[in-house]
Each structure stands twice: as structure tokens, then as C-alpha cells.
Amino acid sequence: MTPKGRRVIATLGQLCSIVLVIFGFSHAALAQVFDMREGVTETSQRVQNLHHISLGVCVVVGIVVFGAMFYTMYAHRRSKHPVPAKFHESTPVEIIWTIIPTLILIGMAVPATTVLIEIEDNSDPDLTVLVTASQWKWHYQYVEPDIGFFSNLATSQDAINNLIEKDETYILDVDNPLVIPTNQKVRFLMTSGDVIHSWWVPDFAVKQDAVPGFINEAWTRVDVPGVYRGQCTELCGMNHAYMPVVVEVLPEEEFDAWIEDQRVAAALAGEQAVADRSRTWTMDELMPIGEEVYISQCATCHLPDGAGQGIRYPALAGSEIANGPVEGHIDRVMNGVADTEMQAWAPQLSDRDIAAVITYERNSFGNAMGDIVQPLTVFEAR
Amino acid sequence: MIAHADTIPKQRHPLIAFILRWLLTTNHKEIGTLYLCLAFLLFFIGGAMAMVVRLELFQPGLQFTQPDFYNQMVTLHGLIMVFGAVMPAFVGLANWLVPLMIGAPDMALPRLNNFSFWILPFAFILLLSSLFMEGGAPNFGWTFYAPLSTTYGPPSTDYFILGVHLMGVSSVLGAINVMVTILNMRAPGMTLFRMPLFVWTWLITAFLLIMAMPVLAGAVTMMLTDRHFGTSFFEASGGGDPVLFQHVFWFFGHPEVYIMILPGFGIASQIIPTFARKKLFGYHSMVIATIAIALLSFIVWGHHMFAAGMPLAAELFFMYATMLIAVPTGVKVFNWVATMWRGSITFETPMLFAIGFVIMFTIGGFSGLMLALVPADFQYHDTFFVVAHFHYVLYPGAIFGTMAAVYYWLPKWSGRMYDERLGKIHFWTATFAVNLTFFPMHFSGLAGMPRRIVDYSIAFADFNMLSSIGAGLLGLTQILFLYIVVKALTSGEKVTDAQVWEGAEGLEWTLPSPAPLHSFETPPVIEPDDAHAAADKA
Numbered sequence: 001m002t003p004k005g006r007r008v009i010a011t012l013g014q015l016c017s018i019v020l021v022i023f024g025f026s027h028a029a030l031a032q033v034f035d036m037r038e039g040v041t042e043t044s045q046r047v048q049n050l051h052h053i054s055l056g057v058c059v060v061v062g063i064v065v066f067g068a069m070f071y072t073m074y075a076h077r078r079s080k081h082p083v084p085a086k087f088h089e090s091t092p093v094e095i096i097w098t099i100i101p102t103l104i105l106i107g108m109a110v111p112a113t114t115v116l117i118e119i120e121d122n123s124d125p126d127l128t129v130l131v132t133a134s135q136w137k138w139h140y141q142y143v144e145p146d147i148g149f150f151s152n153l154a155t156s157q158d159a160i161n162n163l164i165e166k167d168e169t170y171i172l173d174v175d176n177p178l179v180i181p182t183n184q185k186v187r188f189l190m191t192s193g194d195v196i197h198s199w200w201v202p203d204f205a206v207k208q209d210a211v212p213g214f215i216n217e218a219w220t221r222v223d224v225p226g227v228y229r230g231q232c233t234e235l236c237g238m239n240h241a242y243m244p245v246v247v248e249v250l251p252e253e254e255f256d257a258w259i260e261d262q263r264v265a266a267a268l269a270g271e272q273a274v275a276d277r278s279r280t281w282t283m284d285e286l287m288p289i290g291e292e293v294y295i296s297q298c299a300t301c302h303l304p305d306g307a308g309q310g311i312r313y314p315a316l317a318g319s320e321i322a323n324g325p326v327e328g329h330i331d332r333v334m335n336g337v338a339d340t341e342m343q344a345w346a347p348q349l350s351d352r353d354i355a356a357v358i359t360y361e362r363n364s365f366g367n368a369m370g371d372i373v374q375p376l377t378v379f380e381a382r
Numbered sequence: 383m384i385a386h387a388d389t390i391p392k393q394r395h396p397l398i399a400f401i402l403r404w405l406l407t408t409n410h411k412e413i414g415t416l417y418l419c420l421a422f423l424l425f426f427i428g429g430a431m432a433m434v435v436r437l438e439l440f441q442p443g444l445q446f447t448q449p450d451f452y453n454q455m456v457t458l459h460g461l462i463m464v465f466g467a468v469m470p471a472f473v474g475l476a477n478w479l480v481p482l483m484i485g486a487p488d489m490a491l492p493r494l495n496n497f498s499f500w501i502l503p504f505a506f507i508l509l510l511s512s513l514f515m516e517g518g519a520p521n522f523g524w525t526f527y528a529p530l531s532t533t534y535g536p537p538s539t540d541y542f543i544l545g546v547h548l549m550g551v552s553s554v555l556g557a558i559n560v561m562v563t564i565l566n567m568r569a570p571g572m573t574l575f576r577m578p579l580f581v582w583t584w585l586i587t588a589f590l591l592i593m594a595m596p597v598l599a600g601a602v603t604m605m606l607t608d609r610h611f612g613t614s615f616f617e618a619s620g621g622g623d624p625v626l627f628q629h630v631f632w633f634f635g636h637p638e639v640y641i642m643i644l645p646g647f648g649i650a651s652q653i654i655p656t657f658a659r660k661k662l663f664g665y666h667s668m669v670i671a672t673i674a675i676a677l678l679s680f681i682v683w684g685h686h687m688f689a690a691g692m693p694l695a696a697e698l699f700f701m702y703a704t705m706l707i708a709v710p711t712g713v714k715v716f717n718w719v720a721t722m723w724r725g726s727i728t729f730e731t732p733m734l735f736a737i738g739f740v741i742m743f744t745i746g747g748f749s750g751l752m753l754a755l756v757p758a759d760f761q762y763h764d765t766f767f768v769v770a771h772f773h774y775v776l777y778p779g780a781i782f783g784t785m786a787a788v789y790y791w792l793p794k795w796s797g798r799m800y801d802e803r804l805g806k807i808h809f810w811t812a813t814f815a816v817n818l819t820f821f822p823m824h825f826s827g828l829a830g831m832p833r834r835i836v837d838y839s840i841a842f843a844d845f846n847m848l849s850s851i852g853a854g855l856l857g858l859t860q861i862l863f864l865y866i867v868v869k870a871l872t873s874g875e876k877v878t879d880a881q882v883w884e885g886a887e888g889l890e891w892t893l894p895s896p897a898p899l900h901s902f903e904t905p906p907v908i909e910p911d912d913a914h915a916a917a918d919k920a
Contacts (some may be wrong), residue, residue, distance in 0.1 A: 020419045025416050027915070033825065033829075034825050034828070035828065036624040036758075036761055036828045037617065037761075037828070037829070037830065043757075047758055047760065047761055050755055051758050051759055051761070053750045054751065054758065058748035058749075058751065058752065061748070062744070062745070062748060065715060065716070065719060065744065066741060066744075068719050068723070069654070069719050069722065069733075069737070069740070069741065071721045072719065072723050072724070072727070073722065073727060073729075073737070074724070076658075076722065076724050076725050076726065076727050077726075077727045077728070078659075078726045078727060078728050081724065081725070081726050081727075082726055083652055083726060084658065084659040084660040084724065084725045085660060085723075085724035085725070086660075086661075087663075087723075088660065088661035088662065088663050088664070088665070089663065089664060089665070089666075090663075090664070093664075093720070094667045094713065094717075096662055097716045098709060098712060098713065100711060101708060101709050101712045102709055103562070105705045105706070105708060107707070108705070108751075108755065109702060109705060112701065112755040112756065112757060112758070113698060113701075115757040116694065116697060116698065116701070116756045117694065119757055119760070120694040120697070153913060159443070160443055160444055161443065161444055162443040162444070162445070166442060166443065166840050167840075168840065168841075169839075170442060170839055170840050171442075171837055171838070171839055172839050176388070190691075193694055194529070194534065195527075195529050195530040195533075195534055196527055196529075196530065196624055196690075198689055198764060200832070202761065202766075202830040204762055205757070205759045207689050207761070207763060207764075208689060208691070208759070209689050209690045209691055211618075211624055211625060211690065211691060212529065212618050212619075212624060213618020213619065213623070213624070214618065214624075214625070214691065216690075216691035217691075230830065231830075231832050232832070233689075233763065233764040233765065233832040233833075234527075234689075234764060235453070235522065235523045235527070235530065235834045236530065237453075237521075237530060237534065238449045238450045238453065238521075239449055239838075240449075240453075240832075240834060240835055241449065241832075241835035241836045241837040241838065242449075242837070276824070307452065309448065310516060310517055310518065311516050311517050311537075312450075312517050312518075312536060332570050334438065339533045339534070340534070341534070379737075
């Protein structure tokens with residue numbers, strides 16, 4: 001490149017930075033907007049570093065190639081360069097521009113290989129969590145201690161339908177986040193109950209598909225406590241966008257306390273379930289609970305007014321099942337329909353919630369069966 | 383293109399005569415025109431679906447569509463653009479240009495040619511009719527991963543399967559025709575290494591099509607039997623494997639990517655020398671690089687599946703193989719630059735589109751190289767970074783390539799010139815709009831936005847709004863392009879010179895403008911020029 005060309009490029013570079021500074025961007029702010037996330041694990045930082053290396057190589061090669069193109073477009077346009085040269089072949093040149101890119105690629109492959117080998121080392125975990133995906137939620141099962149729960153979207157339908165303001169965690173909020181401790185190697189075993197999903201937390205640089213019938217592995221070790229958010233990244237049906245991943249990382253002692261809390265809560269829930277099924281519930285008690293469960297679990301497919309969405313998500317208003325024998329309705333809700341989005345809810349909801357939501361469905365949207373399903377009936381149907 | 387009066391009985395109603403003529407034509411130029419018109423129509427339909435997608439993504443929240451309909455739009459946009467717009471457009475160009483470039487009177491198998499075109503309208507009627515069916519159109523993405531598309535697919539999936547089968551049949555028959563034509567119908571003296579690059583790239587594309595499309599047919603057939611005949615190829619509960627589907631699909635899918643770009647390489651290699659007024663630099667290395675890319679395309683499919691659960695050794699193999707593709711691709715880009723180097727360059731519309739092709743395709747190549755690095759791919763995979771990557775490859779590659787070709791050869795096809803000023807306006811607005819649409823997607827992807835989502839976190843709002851504005855503008859430029867073509871065909875300045883562009887080389891420029899319906903009935907004899915003679919000796 002001529003000295004003149006170099007001056008032009010240097011000036012352009014200065015101009016760009018001046019413009020950005022005028023608009024009040026600091027380097028850090030720019031990085032936050034335009035860069036891959038740095039994340040909070042050693043892996044994520046090494047991956048970001050790899051991103052910088054490859055991006056840098058591409059930018060340099062781009063400047064050289066596009067620089068040559070723009071130069072020739074400027075200097076060899078017909079008005080300046082009326083008589084074209086004749087050359088059209090050069091084996092040495094072809095060899096040179098085959099070898100140089102190959103060397104650059106080898107230079108990029110070395111760090112990529114090193115990082116990859118580290119990422120794929122799933123051995124010796126301190127804690128193992130079985131992650132089971134289903135449409136459109138995650139289930140987290142700790143192998144030791146024995147704790148498991150579902151993690152559902154917690155963003156309200158009103159925010160999705162633009163009726164209320166959206167906050168910072170819009171569609172990235174769940175009812176029960178996965179909780180893991182700091183400074184421990186946590187291994188995730190991923191699988192799915194229906195279609196393929198993918199579990200991604202950008203700040204950990206962990207992305208792994210959850211495939212039905214197979215178990216995939218991934219791991220992370222987080223040093224910084226906090227709440228980290230990601231999403232399902234494999235198209236998994238209608239509500240693919242509404243399947244967030246939220247991980248809360250606690251300092252080790254707080255994590256132990258959380259585990260203890262979960263144990264206590266599980267025991268309390270057991271006692272509550274016994275209490276629930278040992279008494280008779282009234283319609284007025286069950287209906288508000290049923291509505292709450294319906295809106296949070298059922299309404300995304302069957303819609304809040306029970307109108308459904310075509311044959312795949314049938315209407316509950318006037319449906320044969322909601323207006324038929326109660327046993328059929330209980331069976332449908334508890335066991336679902338195989339190979340469809342209608343899941344088995346028995347493992348997901350308490351006896352009381354199932355009883356309440358069935359009661360609600362039989363007495364709403366114009367359905368008026370007038371019957372009440374008791375938690376005891378559900379318990380016996382399990 | 384003048385109707386062939388003596389082939390059609392005189393007493394027929396003119397409308398029936400018109401329909402029969404186009405329905406029954408076996409002329410490569412007319413079939414080429416049919417392909418190009420169908421591709422352009424489907425390009426508008428697929429583009430309208432992209433407009434729905436971008437409209438919904440203009441802001442977070444649900445505005446215009448419900449999630450299931452959004453997924454249908456995403457799916458059909460991809461399918462129609464790949465199988466309906468890009469591939470038929472390239473086959474149309476091959477029909478028009480390959481016989482002219484090799485000095486053949488027509489395609490080798492003219493009736494087969496007619497048949498392979500007329501399959502397509504029916505294939506797309508089948509596919510598009512699914513929009514009006516109960517349960518809606520296919521909603522599982524153009525990659526139709528099992529089991530979302532098998533066990534969980536809507537009833538219309540069977541129409542999709544049949545449609546894909548028909549498209550595959552059409553493509554394979556078209557590819558056989560191109561291959562047979564190129565290998566058997568060359569004029570005396572037109573040795574393989576004297577063929578124009580466009581012919582070379584299409585010959586290689588035809589091989590890719592014949593290798594890849596049957597694999598796709600296998601994939602959809604296994605889907606069909608999984609859905610209805612009790613097999614479990616992709617069903618884990620019956621001993622099958624959902625990831626097997628991805629292997630089969632991408633074994634087709636990656637060569638498919640090159641099917642959609644190699645003819646574009648050929649077009650750029652025709653246009654750039656013309657307007658640089660200098661021979662293509664490194665003709666032989668261009669051919670070898672294209673063959674290398676085609677061969678490598680069969681051993682890199684795994685790079686679409688790094689997150690699907692793959693052993694380390696396989697990840698490493700697919701990473702290295704993928705990175706290797708950058709070498710022949712780089713050679714091609716360097717050769718184009720060297721072709722321009724010390725030429726005498728002018729910037730007519732075809733040249734602008736060809737240069738835009740080289741620059742923006744290279745940007746897509748860069749992000750492709752970044753995606754090849756497995757650890758980084760775990761962050762990029764299935765995010766908008768990937769959407770940015772393949773649109774940078776496909777829009778400036780396949781679409782700009784096709785548009786460059788239309789501007790370049792339209793005067794030869796029709797005998798009329800397009801409006802140069804409008805052509806330049808088209809180029810600059812399209813280039814601006816492409817970059818405004820797709821460049822911000824790199825950043826929304828890096829920030830963590832997954833692809834194929836109907837709704838997104840407010841953190842990604844600014845970039846999405848930019849993309850949507852760009853997409854709207856990009857949609858408008860298509861209408862401008864339609865206007866330019868129609869204006870050229872109806873009232874464009876008449877071209878009388880055979881040599882439309884002063885720097886153009888090739889047999890098509892020895893024919894009068896417009897090219898007569900039947901050309902090279904007596905094969906031309908190709909005199910080896912000094913350069914090629916020297917190359918032949920070497």
C-alpha cells in the first residue's frame with residue numbers, strides 16, 4: 001500500500017473513534033453492546049478470547065483484501081487507467097495465497113483445540129444436575145441430594161401482550177431458577193421428554209442440546225455469585241421463545257442453606273398434601289386456585305378464554321372432555337396425550353392444583369358441569 | 383423471443399395457443415424464462431413472509447402474529463427462498479446461458495427440461511396450500527428437525543414431504559440435463575478448460591445436486607414412514623435416533639449451501655473480467671478451487687451439529703475440515719481482486735452487483751470461519767449471529783449474483799437495455815438495506831438472542847428495530863427491481879450490437895441481440911486464443 005493509502009486509513013480510523021467519543025461511548029460501553037459476552041467462568045472468558053482472535057484475524061484480512069479492492073477500484077478505473085494490463089496467471093502468486101491462509105488457519109486452530117479439549121472434559125464433577133426439557137419448561141433434578149423441581153416462565157401474559165410495561169427480565173424470568181454453588185464443578189446431564197431443546201447460559205458459555213432418549217453432558221464452574229439468564233436455543237414448537245433458563249449461583253454456604261430449605265419445603269408440601277386431601281373443598285375455594293393454575297400452565301395453548309387454537313390446541317369451551325365424565329377429564333389432565341404438546345401433569349402439579357384446575361375448566365368458558373373434583377380423588381387416581 | 387408460428391395450429395384461440403406454447407415449450411430460452419419468472423414470483427412470496435417475521439420482531443412482545451403462525455412464516459420463508467427462489471433462478475440462468483456459452487443448439491434433453499420445470503409449480507402449490515389447512519402450515523423451521531417435524535408435526539407435514547420430493551425430482555432432472563449438456567454438447571474446440579467459469583461452476587453444482595438431493599429425499603421418506611407406517615428411524619422410544627435426522631439432513635444441507643453459491647461464483651467470474659477489461663486471473667485455479675469447495679462440502683456437515691452432542695474427535699475433525707474451506711474460497715476472492723488489479727474498470731450496474739457480491743459474501747465467509755471454531759460456536763450456535771452469517775452469504779451471494787446476471791445478460795436476452803441510472807439506485811439502496819438488515823443481527827446474536835423466536839428480551843430491542851427497518855427497505859428495493867426489468871422489457875432502449883458490453887468475452891456475445899429463439903444450429907468452431915493455447919500446453 002502506498003504511503004498515501006496508509007494515511008487515508010489512519011485518518012479514517014481516527015475519525016471513527018472521534019465520532020464515537022463525541023456520541024459519548026466509552027470503550028467499555030461499546031464492548032457491552034457489540035462484543036460477545038465475557039461471562040463469569042474461565043471457559044466463557046477463554047471463548048470470548050477466541051472470538052477476539054478470530055474476529056481480529058478476519059478484520060485484518062478484510063482490511064487487506066477490501067483495501068486492495070477499493071484501491072484498485074479507485075486507481076484502476078477507466079478514467080485514470082485507460083489501458084488494462086494483460087497479465088492473468090501466476091502460479092507463484094496462487095501458491096502464496098494458498099499457503100498464507102493455511103498458516104493463519106493453523107494459528108487459529110491451535111487455541112480453539114486447546115479450549116475445546118478443556119470444555120469436553122466432563123470428568124470429576126462436584127455436583128450433578130439432570131436437566132430434562134419439555135415443551136416449554138425445564139426440570140432440574142439434583143442427583144445428590146434428591147431434590148427436583150420444574151422451572152416455568154414467570155413473565156405475565158399481560159406483558160407479552162403489551163398490556164403492561166416490560167421489565168429488564170422480560171421473558172427471562174422463571175418461577176424456580178436452578179440453584180448451584182460457586183467454585184464447584186457442576187455437571188449437567190441433558191435430556192428431553194418430547195422434542196429437541198437446547199440449554200444455553202451465555203455467561204457460562206454452556207450450550208447443549210437436550211435430545212429425547214439420549215443424555216448429553218456439559219459442565220461449568222462459576223466463581224461469581226449472581227443470577228444468570230439464557231434461553232432455549234433449539235426451535236421446540238410454539239412457545240420456543242418462552243422457555244428461559246435462569247441459574248442462581250450462591251456462595252457455597254448459602255447453597256447448603258438453600259438445600260436445607262428445599263428439604264424442609266418438600267416435607268411441608270407432603271404434610272400439606274395430606275391435609276388437602278383429608279378434607280372436602282368447596283367450589284369457591286377451588287375456583288380461584290384453578291384459575292391461577294390455568295392461566296400459568298394451560299392458557300398459553302388453550303388461551304385464557306378456553307377458545308383453543310385449532311385442532312392442535314383444542315378449545316376447552318364446549319369440549320367433550322370438559323363436559324363429559326369427570327374420570328375422562330382427570331385422566332386427560334394427569335396423563336396427557338402421548339406424542340402431542342399435551343403433557344402429563346400428574347408429576348408437575350399437586351393433587352390440590354390438579355383438582356382445582358379441572359374444577360375450573362368444567363365450570364368456566366361457558367362450561368357448567370357444576371361438579372367439584374376433590375384433591376383426594378386426584379390422589380387416588382395417581 | 384418470438385412465438386414459433388409454424389408449430390402451433392392456426393385455428394386455436396390465441397389464449398389457448400399462448401398457454402400451450404409455454405406449457406409445451408422445449409426451448410431452453412423459454413424454459414429459462416419460465417424458471418426465472420417462477421423464481422421471481424416465489425421470491426416475492428418468500429419475501430412477504432420475511433416481512434411478516436420482521437414486522438413481528440420490530441418490537442418485543444406479541445404484536446401482529448401468534449407464535450405458531452410466526453413459526454410457520456419462518457419455516458416457509460426458508461423453504462421458499464431456498465427451493466423456490468434461489469435454486470430455480472440458478473436453473474433458469476443455466477438454461478439460458480449454458481447452451482449459449484458452449485455453442486450448443488439447446489439443452490441435451492429438451493422434453494425432460496420441460497418436465498423438470500413444470501413439476502415445480504405443483505410442488506409449491508402443495509407446499510403453500512398447507513397454509514390454509516387445519517393445523518396450519520409446517521412450523522418446524524426449514525431444517526425440519528425430528529421429532530418436532532415427525533411426531534409433533536402438523537397434519538400438513540405430509541404435503542410438505544410430497545412437495546419436497548417433487549422439488550428434489552425437479553432438481554435432479556435439471557442437474558442431469560445440465561451435466562449431459564455440458565459433457566456432450568460442447569461446440570468443436572470447446573474443451574473443458576476453455577469453458578467459461580459459469581459453465582464450470584454449474585457443472586460442479588450439477589454433481590452436487592445429484593449427490594445431495596437423493597439424500598434429502600431419503601430424509602423426508604424416513605419422516606413419512608415414521609409418521610404413518612410405524613418405523614422409528616428418528617424416534618428414540620422405538621430404538622431410533624433424532625440426531626440421525628440431523629446427520630442425514632446436513633449431509634444434504636451443506637452441499638446445498640454450495641449449490642446456492644457456486645453458480646454465483648460463476649456469474650461474478652464472468653462479469654468482473656468484462657468490466658475490468660482484463661482476463662479472469664487464475665482461470666485454472668478458479669476451477670480447481672471450485673472443485674475443492676465442492677468436495678469439502680461433503681465432509682463438513684457436522685459443523686451444524688456441534689451442540690447436538692458430539693464426541694471430541696468428531697468435533698475436531700469437522701472444525702478442521704470446515705476451516706479448510708476458507709482456503710479455496712480465499713483463492714477465489716484473491717483471484718477476483720487480481721482480475722480487477724490494473725484493469726480499466728467501469729462501474730455499470732452488473733459490475734456494482736458483482737463487486738457487492740464479492741465484498742459482502744466475504745464478510746459472510748469471515749463469520750463462517752468464526753463459526754467453525756467449536757468453542758466459539760457454542761456461543762454463536764442457533765443465535766442471530768448465525769442468521770446474520772447465512773444471510774450475508776446468501777443475499778449478496780445468491781440474490782446479488784442473480785441480479786447481476788439479469789442486468790448483465792438482459793440486453794442479450796431481450797434486445798433491450800435497462801435504465802442504468804435506476805439500476806445504480808437499485809444497487810445502492812439494496813446494499814444499504816442488506817447491511818442495515820443483517821449487520822445488526824451479528825450483535826443481537828452476540829448479545830444472546832436465539833434465532834427463530836417470536837419474542838425477545840428488551841435488551842435486543844434496538845438492533846431488532848434497525849433490522850426491521852432495513853428489511854422493509856429491502857422489500858421495497860425488490861419492487862424497484864421489478865419495475866426496472868419491466869421497464870427495460872417494454873420500453874428499454876433497443877440494443878442492436880451483438881457485443882453488448884465492450885469488454886465481454888464468450889460465445890453468447892457473438893449472437894445477435896436479442897438472441898434468436900434457435901441459436902447455434904450449426905455449431906461454432908472455437909479457435910484457441912493464445913492464452914488458452916498456452917494453458918493447454920502447460
